[in-house]
Amino acid sequence: MTTIGLRRFREPPSGNGPPVTLCELCAVPAGEEHGHVVNVETRGLLCACRACHLLFTRDTSGRARYRSVPRRYLHAPRFLLGTADWDEMQIPVRTAFFFRNSALDQTVAFYPSPAGATESLLPLETWERVLAANPAMADVQPDVEALLVDRRPDGGFACHLVPIDTCYELVGLVRLHWKGFDGGQEARAAIEGFFADLRGRSRTVPPVDSADAALAPVLGGDGRG
Template identity: 50%
Template sequence: MRPHGATGLRRFTTPRPPREERCELCGVPLAAEERHPHLVDTDKRALVCSCGPCAQLMDRSAASPGRFRAVPGRFLSDPGHRIDDRTWESLRIPVSVAFVFHNSALDLPVALYPSPAGATESEPGQEAWRSVLEATRLASLLEPDVEALLLRRHEGRTECFLVPVDLCYELVGRMRLHWQGFDGGAEARAELDGLFAHVRSLAREPRGSRP
């Protein structure tokens, strides 16, 4: 397991004085009161803050092939998932929360979890990922690079959501900012509780019948 590079994630991972945010592609100021689009730079494996026009222009999923993909905004839940303790242990995640996404450059699923140093990365084995695919229909719905499976073991059960990948890095930044002691401390747990409450309020079950 190794620390995950945080290039392009500065506003999530390092406390800094307030400053005007700008599109990292064209330099136009971004409205502070609005949530602006993000792109994933698949070459650098980094998030890029973007204005709306640049996001539409550079998104390779909507136009010609390229290195950038726009982060979508859907939130999905799977209350009937079958991710149990054995499945969790196969992912080799030593903490209670993690997110998994498919890295198109590596053509592999990648699991990450928050730590005092930022996001720590692990590559699940094929058997472990197969067990996740069998346990929740959300895993097969993930858009590579830009969506993640967000998991949390809490109060004897596991929560499972499909979320935009930028939200996962926001979670990492919040946890790093508030982390205290060995297990994160009360403030970090409060941040985690608040974020998952937000996700629950937005998440909906996918349309269509269960597999």
């Protein structure tokens, strides 16, 4: 998913003040804190003025070409996911995001890298098992919302339900700050700051109860979340 509007996520400021962003649907000034609209057919993410964003907020037919990206933020600090399942999803880094692609009619997985958003082959049965164990985070709107999963230093996992453009903001931060083989201190600080800000604007989802925790053995590995 690429767009001219996402340059602000991956390029440093020009030093000449904030650029004027135009709505990519009607060409009027969109404002600095504007929303985004997804082109479902091309996977393009477009900057949108308030009027255009509101226009595509509701998809009553299920076949609309454009869908507005909502502003919902949820945080599950203890996400039930096993380390073996993480490895099975072939994700070599600490963070990945998952969203339902309605054009493909399946969930896809990407992780941020110095080259941009990199797709990982997703074993659908594994992901369905993970969602079944975390029902509070399973209500993700196709195309416009994602589950952003972060592996914590203690080996457990946290999960954020976020607007899809938030994931590409993280991708842009990684591309902008990554240095050398391991990213460097600047990249690590930018990523930690990103997640700290995300936690600050998210509603926390209660931890899974004992009945859900009983599913941990079927989630590969130790099932810590």
